[in-house]
Amino acid sequence: MYQIKTYNAIAQAGLDQFNDQYQINKTNDADAYLIRSVNLHDESFPKSLKIIARAGAGFNNIPLDRATKDGIAVFNTPGSNANAVKELIISLLVASSRNLFDAAAYSAHNSGADISLRTEHDKTKFKGSELTGKTLAVVGVGHVGSLVANAASALGMNVIGYDPYLSSDAAWHISTTITRARTLDEALKDADYVTVHVPKNEETTGLIGKEQLAVMKDGVHLFNYSRGGIVNNQAAVEALDAHHLQTYMTDFGEDILLNRDDVVVTPHIGGSTDEAEVNGATQGAHTIMTYLETGNIQNSVNLPNLQVPFQAPYRITLIHKNIPNMVGQIATALANAGINIESMSNAARKDVAYTMIDLDNLKNEEDNKLIDTLSKIDAVFRVRVLKH
Numbered sequence: 001m002y003q004i005k006t007y008n009a010i011a012q013a014g015l016d017q018f019n020d021q022y023q024i025n026k027t028n029d030a031d032a033y034l035i036r037s038v039n040l041h042d043e044s045f046p047k048s049l050k051i052i053a054r055a056g057a058g059f060n061n062i063p064l065d066r067a068t069k070d071g072i073a074v075f076n077t078p079g080s081n082a083n084a085v086k087e088l089i090i091s092l093l094v095a096s097s098r099n100l101f102d103a104a105a106y107s108a109h110n111s112g113a114d115i116s117l118r119t120e121h122d123k124t125k126f127k128g129s130e131l132t133g134k135t136l137a138v139v140g141v142g143h144v145g146s147l148v149a150n151a152a153s154a155l156g157m158n159v160i161g162y163d164p165y166l167s168s169d170a171a172w173h174i175s176t177t178i179t180r181a182r183t184l185d186e187a188l189k190d191a192d193y194v195t196v197h198v199p200k201n202e203e204t205t206g207l208i209g210k211e212q213l214a215v216m217k218d219g220v221h222l223f224n225y226s227r228g229g230i231v232n233n234q235a236a237v238e239a240l241d242a243h244h245l246q247t248y249m250t251d252f253g254e255d256i257l258l259n260r261d262d263v264v265v266t267p268h269i270g271g272s273t274d275e276a277e278v279n280g281a282t283q284g285a286h287t288i289m290t291y292l293e294t295g296n297i298q299n300s301v302n303l304p305n306l307q308v309p310f311q312a313p314y315r316i317t318l319i320h321k322n323i324p325n326m327v328g329q330i331a332t333a334l335a336n337a338g339i340n341i342e343s344m345s346n347a348a349r350k351d352v353a354y355t356m357i358d359l360d361n362l363k364n365e366e367d368n369k370l371i372d373t374l375s376k377i378d379a380v381f382r383v384r385v386l387k388h
């Protein structure tokens with residue numbers, strides 16, 4: 001029986017994917033966590049934990065290096081909530097270009113006998129502009145950014161994308177109408193609207209700061225639906241005060257953004273739709289089952305991809321450092337134990353590697369001894385024995 005622990009609101013349709021080999025939230029000694037945005041940086045992991053699946057895109061809430069050293073595979077569910085974010089960004093483009101929030105707030109307090117006269121007089125204050133023909137810069141053209149770029153292009157906007165790490169896979173999904181900027185400044189300088197869709201990491205923290213805001217045109221609208229800290233809020237507030245930035249909309253509040261007419265803060269709702277939550281939880285549940293039952297890895301954010309059909313009766317998996325002679329030591333340890341290797345696969349990602357060994361025979365009582373022997377090899381983080 002595998003034990004799953006959930007954090008945050010995980011869609012029931014995702015939990016329903018687990019068969020009767022799985023128990024949910026019955027113990028703290030979980031084999032797998034299925035999570036959303038819970039901050040795991042200050043939590044220690046139980047020894048039983050083998051996998052963390054993040055139902056969603058961003059994984060900056062998970063201590064990746066520590067998880068790797070504890071032999072825990074971490075996955076996200078790429079693209080599961082990208083459409084939800086895209087639709088929200090399109091709504092914000094419209095809302096900012098048409099002064100929608102201010103106009104609605106005005107009408108909410110406008111009453112009395114002469115309402116129609118006053119409305120016709122005051123509505124000029126809320127005159128907007130149209131998106132067609134305006135320029136949108138999309139910073140980060142991955143799952144979310146590419147959908148935003150394509151949808152904005154379909155609305156008649158000129159879209160310019162910036163993504164120095166764009167994968168060739170992702171490039172296939174981008175409309176040919178999108179212009180590619182070679183530098184961030186090139187993307188920002190002509191934009192009427194700027195939207196940021198990058199992961200939060202050391203490089204992207206403060207990606208949009210004072211200097212980048214200075215490159216933008218007067219009257220620009222800025223959206224940060226990636227993570228708090230990717231836009232420097234202090235710099236954004238100064239640009240708003242100087243009437244250089246027209247509006248700033250973000251999913252990640254901070255005190256300095258409060259009580260301003262030119263700021264809209266939403267409560268981290270970018271991925272909060274029924275559809276996205278079902279997608280993420282379902283994808284996360286399948287990821288957990290695949291990894292626990294076969295050891296196969298796809299879309300991990302800390303381990304290399306490695307997928308081999310699990311056909312032999314037994315499989316040993318090892319997470320270890322990517323240093324010379326690891327595979328040699330593992331094979332020698334198995335030979336010394338009199339175990340014959342049917343097939344062996346290995347893949348590396350930066351300084352971590354993953355090895356899967358399929359076996360025809362393994363005596364029942366050998367499991368623990370074998371795990372013990374292999375775990376003692378220096379730089380091995382985790383050994384598992386899987387059986388059909």
Ligand SMILES: NC(=O)C1=CN([C@@H]2O[C@H](COP(=O)(O)OP(=O)(O)OC[C@H]3O[C@@H](n4cnc5c(N)ncnc54)[C@H](O)[C@@H]3O)[C@@H](O)[C@H]2O)C=CC1
Pocket residue numbers: 056057058059078079081082085139140141142143144145162163164165166167170197198199200203204207225226227251268269270271272
């Ligand atoms: N507000 C919300 O509820 C949600 C927020 N997000 C946030 O949005 C981020 C992006 O999501 P996805 O598009 O699904 O991820 P993704 O991984 O598919 O795309 C991210 C893109 O950013 C690019 N990138 C990385 N560093 C960059 C840099 N310095 N400059 C320009 N581009 C850079 C990558 O090459 C990649 O193409 C997530 O990491 C998450 O933090 C995602 C979903 C929901």
Ligand SMILES: O=C(O)C(=O)COP(=O)(O)O
Pocket residue numbers: 036037055056057058059081268270271272
């Ligand atoms: O997927 C992401 O990166 C998100 O920010 C969505 O977070 P959530 O699952 O709504 O807590």
